[in-house]
Amino acid sequence: MNTVSTRSVFFLLLTICAVIGFITAGCKPQKQAAPPESITIAYSTATSDILSHIAFANNFYLAEGLEAIPQPHDFGKLALQSVLNGKANIATVADTPIMFAVMEGRPVAIIARIQSSEKNEAIVARKDRGIVKPRDLKGKKIGVTRGTTSDFFLYAFLLDQNIERKQVKVVHLTPAQMPAALKAGKVDAVSTWNPTLFQLQKEWNAKASLFYGEHLYAESFCIVATQEYVKKNPEAIKKLLRALIKAEKFAREYPEDSRRLVADFIKADKASLDELWEIFDFRITLTQGLLLSLEDQTRWAIRHGLTARRDMPNYLDYIYFDGLKAVKPEAVRIIH
Amino acid sequence: MTKLERRKTRYEIRRLPDASLDTRYGEKGMKINKRLKLSAWFSLTSLLFILFSLAWALWTARQANDNLLLVHEIERTAFERIILRDNWLFYPEERAKTQWYAKTEYLRTLLDSATDRFTASAAKALLQDAKENFAATASLFPMILESHKQNALTAQKKLAYTEAQARIISQVFLKAYSLNDNISKLHELARKEELAARNKGVALVIIFIIIGVTAMVVNSTLISDIVTKRIKELLAGIAIIGVGNLEHRLSIKGNDELADLAQEINEMTQKLKQSYTSVKNLEKEITEREKIEKKIIKLSARQQALLSAIPDIIMEVDNNKIYTWVNEPGKQFFGNDVIGKEAAFFFEGKQDTYAKVAAVFEGAEDTIYVESWQRRQDGEKRLLSWWCRALKDEKGNVIGALSTARDITEQKIAQEEIRKLNEELEQRVAQRTAELMTKTAELERINKVFVERELRMRELKKRIEELEKISEAHISDKDK
Incomplete structure (x- = not known):
C-alpha cells in the first residue's frame, strides 16, 4: 500500500469518526431568530407559584422566545380574574378559583399543574381565645379568603372535625388583611396559605394553635388561560411550558439558588422559603388527582350553594392537553 | 530448536530439487501485501457480520420491548378502568362513565393489537381468555349504567354515606389515582432504565467494535506501509548486488521474515561470490571435459570400427531379447533390419537357446556358450556358435546381453x-x-x-x- 492509499484510509477513517460524532451529538437545526412573542403573565406572589418566579428571574421565558410581561397579584384568584377580564394572557392560580370560574361558566383552560402541596394550607388560631384543639373552633370567628383554597380547606377541616359550617362564623378576608384582623381580635382564627401562614406562625408562635389537614386537601397550583387564547396561541403555550419545565429542572438541581432568586423576585424573606421549600412539589403535570380535586370542590360548592350552577361540569373540557403533550407527553397523566 | 538450527534446517530444505522447492513456495509463498489485504478484507467481512448480528439483536430487543410496553399499557388501562368503575359507582358522574367507555374501547384495541403481535401459542391462549373476560365486563357493567339512568336517582338519594365520609372516600379515590399514577411512572422508569442500560451496552459494544476494527485497519495499513518500505530497501540492495557488486550486504532489521530474507540474500551473495571466484577453474574443467568427450568420441569411433572389422557377429539384446545393436557382420548375416527384432525370430527349428542363456539375464558373470541354428538373411540355415555375456548398468542391474557369434556350419560339417x-x-x-x-x-x-x-x-x-x-x-x- 503506497502513501497515497494510506492517506486515503486515514481520511476515510477520520470521515467515519466525524459522521459518527455528528450523528451521536445530534444535529439540531439552529433556532431561527424571531422576535419574541409578547405574553402577559398574571402571577401570584405567594409561595405557591415558585416555578413561575424562577422562570421570570432566570429569563427562561425570553430564552424560549416569549417577551413575558409580569403582572403580580397577591394571590392566584386575582391573577385568574385578570385573565378572565382580558388584562393578562396567563394566570397562575390554585384549583379552587378555577373550579368557581368553571362553575360560573367562564372559558377557562387549564394548561398544567405547576406546584402542589398538602401542607400549604392551615388554620392559625389564637390560644387566648380558647382554641387549643380543632374542636375548639366551634362557635369561633374564622377568617378565610372567599372562593379560594383557604375557603375549601376550612370546609374540609371542619367536616373532618364534625363541625358544621353554620357552627362557626366565617369572615372573608384577604391574606393581607388576616394578620391585622387576627391581632385586632376581629377573628379568632384564620384559614390561609403561605407566606401569610408562615408569617402568622412566626408572629404568634406559641400563642397560636396551628391546624394542618394533610390528608384533607392537596392544593394544586396551575397555569391557566382562556380557551380562546390557548386555541389561538398554541406555540406560545409550548414556549411557556418549556420555560416552566426549565424552571422545574432548575429548582430541582439548584434549590438554594432557586430560593435566593425567588426571594429576590417576590421580595420575600429567604428564610421562609428555606423552611417551606420541602412542603412543595414542583412538577409540571396534568394528573387525574387535579380532576378529582376539582370535582370534589365542585360538589362542595353545589352542596353549599356557593354557585348558581347545580350540575357537575366535565372538567376534561376545561383542560388543554395539547401543550403539555407536545413538550412533555409523559407528564400528561389524566385519563382522556 | 535454536534459531541457528532452524536456519540450517531451512538451508537443507533449500537444497531439495527444484520441484520440491516449487511445491514448498507454492504452499506458503503468499505475498505479504496480499496477505495483509486479505486480512483487511477479513476484518471488514467480520465487521459486517458483527453489525448484521447486532442489528438483528437490536431489532429483536426492540420487538420484545414493544411487546413489553404493550403489556404494560394493557395493565395500566385495565387498572384505570377499574378505578373509573369504582369512581362511577360512588359518584355516578357522566365524566366517569364517558372515561370508562373510552377506556373500554381502548382496552379492546390493545387486546386486538396484542393478539396480532404475540405469536406464541401460550400467549395467544391467554389473550383469548382475556378477551372473553373483557367481553363479559364490557357487556355487564353497561347494564348497571343503563339501570342507573332509568332509575334517575338524584345525588342526594344515592348517597349512602355522610358528607364527611364521602369526602374521605373522595380523597381515597384521589390517592388511588395517585398511587396508580405512581406505579405507572415506576413502571415507565424501570423500563426506561432497562432500555437505557441496554442501549448503553449496545452503544459500548458498537464503539468497541468500531475502535477494534479501526485499530485493525490502521494496524494493517501501518504494517503494509512498513513492509513496503522494507521491501523497497531490500529491492534496492538486491539491485546493487544484481549489477555485480557482490561485496554489498543488505542491512538486517528486526527478527521477522524480511530479516530472514535479507539474511538469506546475504548468504546467497556470499555463495555467489565464492562461485564467481571458481569460474576459471570451472572453465578449465569444462575444457578438459570437452577434450575427454572428444577422446571418447574418437574411441567410440575406433570401437565402432573395431567391432565392424571383427569378422564375428556381435549382437546386443535387451532383457526382452530384442536386438538393440549389431555390428556390420551381424547386419550382413541377419540383414539391416535386424534391430528391433527378437532373437527368436531368426531361430531355425525348435531349440532351447533361451533356456541356455537364461543365467546371463539373471546376472551371471560367466560367458555362456551356445550353438544355435539360425536363419541367414538369404534364408539359408546356418549354425552359429554364440558366446553370451550379461550387460549391466552402473548399479549392476542386468539391462541385456552382449553376444558374439561365428558361423560354424562348414566346420561342423567337416x-x-x-x-x-x-x-x-x-x-x-x-x-x-x-x-x-x-x-x-x-x-x-x-x-x-x-x-x-x-x-x-x-x-x-x-x-x-x-x-x-x-x-x-x-x-x-x-x-x-
Whole structure:
C-alpha cells in the first residue's frame, strides 16, 4: 500500500469518526431568530407559584422566545380574574378559583399543574381565645379568603372535625388583611396559605394553635388561560411550558439558588422559603388527582350553594392537553 | 530448536530439487501485501457480520420491548378502568362513565393489537381468555349504567354515606389515582432504565467494535506501509548486488521474515561470490571435459570400427531379447533390419537357446556358450556358435546381453565328415585287425607274408596321418 492509499484510509477513517460524532451529538437545526412573542403573565406572589418566579428571574421565558410581561397579584384568584377580564394572557392560580370560574361558566383552560402541596394550607388560631384543639373552633370567628383554597380547606377541616359550617362564623378576608384582623381580635382564627401562614406562625408562635389537614386537601397550583387564547396561541403555550419545565429542572438541581432568586423576585424573606421549600412539589403535570380535586370542590360548592350552577361540569373540557403533550407527553397523566 | 538450527534446517530444505522447492513456495509463498489485504478484507467481512448480528439483536430487543410496553399499557388501562368503575359507582358522574367507555374501547384495541403481535401459542391462549373476560365486563357493567339512568336517582338519594365520609372516600379515590399514577411512572422508569442500560451496552459494544476494527485497519495499513518500505530497501540492495557488486550486504532489521530474507540474500551473495571466484577453474574443467568427450568420441569411433572389422557377429539384446545393436557382420548375416527384432525370430527349428542363456539375464558373470541354428538373411540355415555375456548398468542391474557369434556350419560339417571317416577307419581297422589276426595265425605259419603285411600296415597309417593333416589344414584355411 503506497502513501497515497494510506492517506486515503486515514481520511476515510477520520470521515467515519466525524459522521459518527455528528450523528451521536445530534444535529439540531439552529433556532431561527424571531422576535419574541409578547405574553402577559398574571402571577401570584405567594409561595405557591415558585416555578413561575424562577422562570421570570432566570429569563427562561425570553430564552424560549416569549417577551413575558409580569403582572403580580397577591394571590392566584386575582391573577385568574385578570385573565378572565382580558388584562393578562396567563394566570397562575390554585384549583379552587378555577373550579368557581368553571362553575360560573367562564372559558377557562387549564394548561398544567405547576406546584402542589398538602401542607400549604392551615388554620392559625389564637390560644387566648380558647382554641387549643380543632374542636375548639366551634362557635369561633374564622377568617378565610372567599372562593379560594383557604375557603375549601376550612370546609374540609371542619367536616373532618364534625363541625358544621353554620357552627362557626366565617369572615372573608384577604391574606393581607388576616394578620391585622387576627391581632385586632376581629377573628379568632384564620384559614390561609403561605407566606401569610408562615408569617402568622412566626408572629404568634406559641400563642397560636396551628391546624394542618394533610390528608384533607392537596392544593394544586396551575397555569391557566382562556380557551380562546390557548386555541389561538398554541406555540406560545409550548414556549411557556418549556420555560416552566426549565424552571422545574432548575429548582430541582439548584434549590438554594432557586430560593435566593425567588426571594429576590417576590421580595420575600429567604428564610421562609428555606423552611417551606420541602412542603412543595414542583412538577409540571396534568394528573387525574387535579380532576378529582376539582370535582370534589365542585360538589362542595353545589352542596353549599356557593354557585348558581347545580350540575357537575366535565372538567376534561376545561383542560388543554395539547401543550403539555407536545413538550412533555409523559407528564400528561389524566385519563382522556 | 535454536534459531541457528532452524536456519540450517531451512538451508537443507533449500537444497531439495527444484520441484520440491516449487511445491514448498507454492504452499506458503503468499505475498505479504496480499496477505495483509486479505486480512483487511477479513476484518471488514467480520465487521459486517458483527453489525448484521447486532442489528438483528437490536431489532429483536426492540420487538420484545414493544411487546413489553404493550403489556404494560394493557395493565395500566385495565387498572384505570377499574378505578373509573369504582369512581362511577360512588359518584355516578357522566365524566366517569364517558372515561370508562373510552377506556373500554381502548382496552379492546390493545387486546386486538396484542393478539396480532404475540405469536406464541401460550400467549395467544391467554389473550383469548382475556378477551372473553373483557367481553363479559364490557357487556355487564353497561347494564348497571343503563339501570342507573332509568332509575334517575338524584345525588342526594344515592348517597349512602355522610358528607364527611364521602369526602374521605373522595380523597381515597384521589390517592388511588395517585398511587396508580405512581406505579405507572415506576413502571415507565424501570423500563426506561432497562432500555437505557441496554442501549448503553449496545452503544459500548458498537464503539468497541468500531475502535477494534479501526485499530485493525490502521494496524494493517501501518504494517503494509512498513513492509513496503522494507521491501523497497531490500529491492534496492538486491539491485546493487544484481549489477555485480557482490561485496554489498543488505542491512538486517528486526527478527521477522524480511530479516530472514535479507539474511538469506546475504548468504546467497556470499555463495555467489565464492562461485564467481571458481569460474576459471570451472572453465578449465569444462575444457578438459570437452577434450575427454572428444577422446571418447574418437574411441567410440575406433570401437565402432573395431567391432565392424571383427569378422564375428556381435549382437546386443535387451532383457526382452530384442536386438538393440549389431555390428556390420551381424547386419550382413541377419540383414539391416535386424534391430528391433527378437532373437527368436531368426531361430531355425525348435531349440532351447533361451533356456541356455537364461543365467546371463539373471546376472551371471560367466560367458555362456551356445550353438544355435539360425536363419541367414538369404534364408539359408546356418549354425552359429554364440558366446553370451550379461550387460549391466552402473548399479549392476542386468539391462541385456552382449553376444558374439561365428558361423560354424562348414566346420561342423567337416567335423562330421572326420567323425564319419574315423568311424569308417575304425571299422576298417577292426575289420583289418580281425583279418590280421586271422592272417597272423596264417602268417605265423607264413613268415614271409607277415613281414610284407606289416610293412603295408605302416604305409596305410602313414597315409591316414597325411589325410588328417590335409583335412586340418583345409579347415584352418577356411577359418582364416
